[in-house]
Amino acid sequence: MTDWTAGDMPRLDGKTVVVTGANSGLGYEGTRAFAAKGAAVVMACRSVERGETAADEIRANAGGEVDGNLDVRECDLASLDSVATFADDLAADYDAIDVLCNNAGVMAIPRSETEDGFETQFGVNHLGHFALTGRLFSLLRDAEGVDGVGPARSAAGSRTESGVARVVTQSSGAHEQGEMDFSDLNWEESYGKWKAYGRSKLSNLLFAYELQHRIDAANREEDAALDVRSVACHPGYSDTNLQMRTAAESGNPLMKVGMKAANALLGQDAAIGVEPMLYAATVDVDGGAYIEPGGLMNMRGHPTVGRSNDASYDRADANRLWEYSTEATGVEYPI
Template sequence: MTDWTPADMPDLEGTTVVVTGANSGLGLEGTRAFARKGATVVMACRSVDRGERAAAEVRESSSADSDLDVRECDLASLDSVRSFAEGLAADYDAVDVLCNNAGVMAIPRSETEDGFETQFGVNHLGHFALTGRLFDLLLAADGVDGTARVVTQSSGAHEQGEMDFDDLNWEKSYGKWKAYGRSKLANLLFAYELQRRIDAAGDLGVRSVACHPGYTDTNLQLRTARESGNPLLKVGMRLANAVLGQDAAVGAEPMLYAATADADGGAYVEPGGFMNMRGHPTVGRSNDASYDRADARRLWEYSVEATGVTFPFREGDDETVEAVDDA
């Protein structure tokens, strides 16, 4: 087990960090840690009211004068993502760190405002669109150590995910846990493909890093149980969180490490303890499917078409991207 903790984070005075899902769980603990180190934290939340309550909690628990900016960003709406990005570009010159953290888990099938299956639409497509729309601000940043960071939160559940490009939105059949696993695999395919395309485009000063929090006691599991309508699952989730789950502050450490420590582009940061499900962060490796270059390119192309968002750099052709990956 490693011994890195948020106390090892550098001074973040003068940096701007965007955290999606910042009002609870991992996002809230990440926000708290970034703010303690002096960063301006833009709290991208679906509910501004919940975001403001969370910001008040952070300010009350911190001795520092936390610079928190709560803004609406509903990842289930591409219009909301666009409005958020446009508002940020109007008010900020740069974004040093983007934490793609928000997510939904194992919910009954539903669709986003734009007609995508919700887990795939929120966990992957919403963050894909957000990253593309904020990329100019990332390019303009000095970064934490000279490079801006895009940190994408995945899950150990990616190992149960399978890409089916004939039914990405689960219109033919639906399994809520399978859909969650696919969305988390998509997070990794995106994070690694983004780094390959950055490398192919040249020295952009932006780094893409993936992470997962391990088994962490957050309201994500409780929301899953609540929406299932199964009282036994509610009891089971509460018991599992109490017995197996680590504190959310520890669960946020891989994201914080990926955002501020010396992690290479394309790295996968995970807990370094028991079965990589708890403990302080270390750099590990996700499953083989997450490094499938053909699936990554296909997902990228689909995501551009589905969201209408492109990235503002010359991405290179597939042969260039593949050559960089093999180097």
């Protein structure tokens, strides 16, 4: 385990960072940390009102000012139209994006569907971020990127130079319980809320690694120079409102009590839980790296480079998921 903290991040003056789900939990803490280092942070939130409240709170806790700008914008990952509008508006106002943090998500909720008819956990956690990343990829490609600090090694991929844009995709240790079933990706035949969550988090990893494979393949082509790096992470067991939303949507008051007790006894503060995401965004890690807490059972502690389960590195599943996601969202990557 390292002793790396958010204080070890480099200055990010002049950099633009996009964080989904920025108004609460890990997204809030990530936004606060990036802004404290001078980055302009685009807070991509389902509710602009809640986003503005969070931005005001960050400014107030920083003595009325933060080093970087906070730009709150609506982005509902359960709506492909909302994702497209967000991306188009961002492209109109920004020349480049240095870091994209695919952070927002829902966990273990009763079955429902997104605006476009996808099972909500798969639709929000994976497909929404797949579409968002693809629509913002040109802005990432045009960025100067972040000069990563400190040496780090990953379990996948070769070393690349620092000074590249980053796509950081937030997964979960729950990916280990996920299984890909391409005959029923949207859980129309049967549904288990925790199984669906595990699949969505496994999908996050398959996407993150496949994106890096495609970037590497493009860079092997003559005259190609895609200075973009895809990295995955997970926060361990962090005390956020994600668990409380799960409990609230279960309709079981005892679950709310249980989740609250578990967060208090087992959960680490969200300011520590977000460190793997911050590490992935600013440390000189390889494309395809997996950043996780380095403490007890990789569920607590400061970040380190680890390895996700074997299923997450299955290239056949990754390609199949990519093809499905492209068709389902209508988003083609300019790679």
